[in-house]
Amino acid sequence: MIELKHVSKSYTAGVDALKDINLTINDGEIFGIIGQSGAGKSTLIRCINMLERPTSGEVIINGKDMTKLSTSELRAERRHIGMIFQHFNLLSSRTVYENIAFPLELYGTPKEEQKKKITDILELVGLTEYKDKYPSQLSGGQKQRVGIARAIVSDPDILLSDEATSALDPETVKSILNLLKDINRKLHITIIMITHQMEVIKSIADRVAIIEHGHIIEQSSVLDLFTSPKTETARNFIGSVSSNTLPEGLKNYHIHDERENADDHIMMRLSFRGDVANEPIIAKLARDYNLEVSILYGTVDFIQGVSFGKLIIDVSGSDSNITAAFNHLHSLPIESEVLGYVSGNI
Ligand SMILES: Nc1ncnc2c1ncn2[C@@H]1O[C@H](COP(=O)(O)OP(=O)(O)OP(=O)(O)O)[C@@H](O)[C@H]1O
Ligand SMILES: [Mg+2]
Secondary structure, three states: OEEEEEEEEEOOOOOEEEEEEEEEEOOOOEEEEEOOOOOOHHHHHHHHOOOOOOOEEEEEEOOEEHHHOOHHHHHHHHOOEEEEEOOOOOOOOOOHHHHHHHHHHHOOOOHHHHHHHHHHHHHHHOOHHHOOOOHHHOOHHHHHHHHHHHHHOOOOOEEEEEOOOOOOOHHHHHHHHHHHHHHHHHHOOEEEEEEOOHHHHHHHOOEEEEEEOOEEEEEEEHHHHHHOOOOHHHHHHHHOOOOOOOOHHHHHOOEEOOOOOOOOEEEEEEEEEHHHHOOOHHHHHHHHOOOEEEEEEEEEEEEOOEEEEEEEEEEEOOHHHHHHHHHHHHOOOEEEEEEEEEOOOO
């Protein structure tokens, strides 16, 4: 388990990059940390392996406070923490094999054992045939596979990833994310992913924290984040992968914020997850509350294998029936939001 308690980091230039960060990351989890450029993501991840020292607070990994270790104790602990980077940081004068061997050489692993480990890892990352190539002869995705191999060859418990997919094209991003997921499952390595791309969080993270101006402003399971985001920043990040704005076709309706006439229709958005997606919510609203309900727009998405859907519906009926229906909706695990009111027939 990794626990950050009241971690703050100020750089000498007077920049408060992290302010009172509190996070718990469980063993075997893929934990995402998302934020805009300059939010403090790299500083945060570097404070986990003490590449940066927090100005105050504790970083407790498997019961040990990293900030209190001596240099030699820290060196020993770092063996359990691998790291991968946006620009791969490979040694250009070494082959793929020699790059992966690098940490093992530092730890004085016997040559025979090195060979066995590297052969296995090359197989795992799909680079067996490339072992004698140099970094300049590889694609971006292949370079990152070398980076990953080097990070996990010494059997770490934790893998830190600082924007490891940011320099790659979308297809390669997918294959690298699949590889990381594979490593997480097969080798039970806890992965902390720093990114500014919601797509990355959505495809592989279990839980996520949003960092803004050095603060964690929101933290939840990825599914909860998508179905009930609490901050504007979260909604904006989600909007980048699953549109939250009105679909084009609906923009022609004159939607107003206030109810102008008694017979105005209500346009609302419902967000719900797989476990309620099978229930006949719409039919129930129409039948039990005597409302006219039409579905104007709908999407279904998958996160962590759970389906989650969004519907935009138009509702009309008597005030008391609408109030009763809304009360019913609020009792369900569904997010509902009134988008506005529409006069006349829709
Ligand atoms: N070595 C440093 N000395 C002084 N200020 C720094 C240093 N490193 C980072 N900062 C500042 O700390 C803040 C957080 O930087 P950090 O690199 O952690 O952000 P980030 O979220 O990783 O951004 P990006 O997405 O651009 O990589 C920024 O204001 C940055 O300018
Ligand atoms: Mg960064």
